[in-house]
Amino acid sequence: MTRKHDIIVLGSGIAGLRAAIEAARGSELDVAVISKVQLMRSQSVCAEGGTAAVLQPEEGDSFELHAWDTVRGSDFFCDQDVVMRFVQEIPEEILLLEHWGMPWSRRPDGRIAQRPFGGHSYNRATFAADKTGFFEMQTLYDTLQKYASVTRYDECYVSSILIGDDSLRGITVWDLTSGEFSFIQGKALIIATGGACRTFGFTTHSLTATGDGLAMAYRAGLPIKDLEFVQFHPTALVPSGILITEAARGEGGYLLNNRDERFMEKYAPVKMEVAPRDVISRSEITEIEEGRGFSGPDGLDYLHLDLRHLGADTIHERLPMIREVAMKFNLIDPIHQPIPIHPAAHYFMGGIHTNIDGATPIEGIWSAGEAGCESLHGANRLGANSTAECLVWGKITGNEAARYASSQKTLPPLPKESTLKDAEAQVFSRFKTDGKENAYALRRELQKTMDSQVGVFRTGSELEAALNKIKELKQCASDIRVTDRGRIYNTDLLSALEADNLLDLAEVIVAGALARTESRGAHSRRDFPKRDDANWLKHTLAYYTPTGPRLDYTPVAITMWQPVERKY
Numbered sequence: 001m002t003r004k005h006d007i008i009v010l011g012s013g014i015a016g017l018r019a020a021i022e023a024a025r026g027s028e029l030d031v032a033v034i035s036k037v038q039l040m041r042s043q044s045v046c047a048e049g050g051t052a053a054v055l056q057p058e059e060g061d062s063f064e065l066h067a068w069d070t071v072r073g074s075d076f077f078c079d080q081d082v083v084m085r086f087v088q089e090i091p092e093e094i095l096l097l098e099h100w101g102m103p104w105s106r107r108p109d110g111r112i113a114q115r116p117f118g119g120h121s122y123n124r125a126t127f128a129a130d131k132t133g134f135f136e137m138q139t140l141y142d143t144l145q146k147y148a149s150v151t152r153y154d155e156c157y158v159s160s161i162l163i164g165d166d167s168l169r170g171i172t173v174w175d176l177t178s179g180e181f182s183f184i185q186g187k188a189l190i191i192a193t194g195g196a197c198r199t200f201g202f203t204t205h206s207l208t209a210t211g212d213g214l215a216m217a218y219r220a221g222l223p224i225k226d227l228e229f230v231q232f233h234p235t236a237l238v239p240s241g242i243l244i245t246e247a248a249r250g251e252g253g254y255l256l257n258n259r260d261e262r263f264m265e266k267y268a269p270v271k272m273e274v275a276p277r278d279v280i281s282r283s284e285i286t287e288i289e290e291g292r293g294f295s296g297p298d299g300l301d302y303l304h305l306d307l308r309h310l311g312a313d314t315i316h317e318r319l320p321m322i323r324e325v326a327m328k329f330n331l332i333d334p335i336h337q338p339i340p341i342h343p344a345a346h347y348f349m350g351g352i353h354t355n356i357d358g359a360t361p362i363e364g365i366w367s368a369g370e371a372g373c374e375s376l377h378g379a380n381r382l383g384a385n386s387t388a389e390c391l392v393w394g395k396i397t398g399n400e401a402a403r404y405a406s407s408q409k410t411l412p413p414l415p416k417e418s419t420l421k422d423a424e425a426q427v428f429s430r431f432k433t434d435g436k437e438n439a440y441a442l443r444r445e446l447q448k449t450m451d452s453q454v455g456v457f458r459t460g461s462e463l464e465a466a467l468n469k470i471k472e473l474k475q476c477a478s479d480i481r482v483t484d485r486g487r488i489y490n491t492d493l494l495s496a497l498e499a500d501n502l503l504d505l506a507e508v509i510v511a512g513a514l515a516r517t518e519s520r521g522a523h524s525r526r527d528f529p530k531r532d533d534a535n536w537l538k539h540t541l542a543y544y545t546p547t548g549p550r551l552d553y554t555p556v557a558i559t560m561w562q563p564v565e566r567k568y
């Protein structure tokens with residue numbers, strides 16, 4: 001079965017929905033939005049603390065300050081022209097969401113409220129209590145429903161991107177609800193499939209965050225940029241990994257060790273608990289390694305996030321969800337007790353390589369949100385800059401894709417029948433094998449490897465061991481046994497396909513990390529503890545080959561600020 005749409009938006013998180021609205025509202029084009037889960041179950045609904053934007057220049061904030069904070073936070077590794085465009089475009093997005101019905105939290109004078117966030121030197125995280133992503137998604141979803149030209153494909157797993165003559169042909173889709181396998185032909189594709197932190201075991205990411213879009217793009221020949229830079233968020237709840245938003249520290253929460261000391265005093269005496277995430281995560285691991293943590297389950301030692309001094313009113317008004325999470329998952333009430341936390345894999349700074357417009361090197365394909373890498377975050381993202389990035393590059397890519405699709409008189413040629421048959425066989429081939437491996441066990445093994453050897457601190461020997469293990473697991477993956485042989489809601493098969501994606505991406509992360517013999521932002525090598533601008537001020541590009549990634553490099557755009565030492 002072949003379906004046809006002008007624009008295919010792959011992913012229905014904040015980036016995908018914003019892109020779809022932009023494509024639909026400026027044109028007569030026919031837009032498809034595809035998601036492997038029901039639209040509102042996309043991971044973006046989990047975003048908690050806020051979306052960064054300069055809204056009060058008359059009170060002292062400025063584009064330059066937001067840009068400088070982002071550049072410094074990135075360890076001078078973001079593209080500075082990209083940052084400048086971002087800070088200038090995000091305020092309008094905040095106001096647009098407001099017009100579409102977003103219930104932003106307010107100040108007593110009725111203006112939109114903003115709170116402090118890590119690494120920002122002004123209170124610029126705009127928020128809706130601690131459920132910002134949920135309300136942003138709901139607002140975008142409501143708005144999308146105005147456009148009859150949008151077709152939704154919920155619970156449909158996209159398995160491959162087909163490219164011919166260096167341009168898009170379309171995508172292949174397995175409909176989980178009916179079992180049907182189809183091809184969607186499109187003039188333009190926007191990949192907005194989110195991140196891949198499920199490569200790690202202790203993570204804040206949803207079970208669905210398996211990096212399918214990145215892996216598909218990689219296998220289709222698109223370069224993947226800077227994947228070695230994985231952000232570890234300092235405050236994930238032990239032992240579940242559920243995020244305790246940075247807003248808890250933005251509102252004044254303390255980090256304490258087992259001596260009841262605010263240990264950030266030693267590591268970031270000015271910024272303390274609102275230093276950038278890479279700095280705090282390293283400080284926490286150091287405290288634990290030096291014996292000042294609390295002993296936790298399965299070796300997951302932890303520190304305390306203490307909110308008691310904020311008082312019940314602030315917690316009820318500003319942080320109701322994290323209180324509920326702590327109470328339900330740990331039987332702890334943060335009004336009266338500190339919260340046990342540990343750094344967890346949280347965000348991919350890298351992604352599909354794009355230019356400043358979100359365009360990939362392949363004609364007709366764009367990428368936005370966490371899946372894409374236009375190089376806004378460099379080596380370390382600042383909190384609240386991701387939902388903001390999703391809005392800005394959702395708009396930009398929606399617009400660019402619509403302009404391109406409008407200029408194309410016809411759909412691209414259909415791929416050969418045999419290509420589509422191969423794509424279908426690829427998905428269902430595991431039904432034919434009588435393999436010995438279990439996808440769930442294999443995924444756990446991968447996660448264990450990544451947690452223990454590719455974490456906050458890394459060494460060459462650990463990375464080499466991890467790479468060998470990943471290669472071994474890739475061999476095993478071809479022998480995965482899928483016991484359920486049905487095509488409808490076959491979660492065993494889905495898990496096996498996701499395992500292939502996770503393994504390919506883990507290999508890219510580790511290969512990039514092993515090659516990068518320096519410490520920068522979230523990539524911290526014990527054997528190369530210094531940043532090395534002379535040799536490594538360059539983005540990594542990973543290209544697929546059957547034997548593993550081929551690495552290449554491309555320059556970082558330095559347009560305003562030369563790199564200097566980072567101090568907080």
Ligand SMILES: Cc1cc2nc3c(=O)[nH]c(=O)nc-3n(C[C@H](O)[C@H](O)[C@H](O)COP(=O)(O)OP(=O)(O)OC[C@H]3O[C@@H](n4cnc5c(N)ncnc54)[C@H](O)[C@@H]3O)c2cc1C
Nearest residue numbers: 011012013015036044047048049050158194369370386387
């Ligand atoms: C717990 C948590 C809290 C956070 N809080 C904040 C915050 O306060 N502020 C901030 O700026 N950032 C925050 N972040 C980061 C931010 O939420 C995410 O980076 C951002 O929402 C990602 O949005 P996205 O649109 O790129 O992708 P996602 O929301 O992850 O959506 C991905 C979409 O792709 C679809 N998809 C994936 N693979 C396939 C496939 N094979 N076939 C079909 N569809 C597919 C999924 O179904 C989904 O619809 C937080 C992250 C987490 C995990």
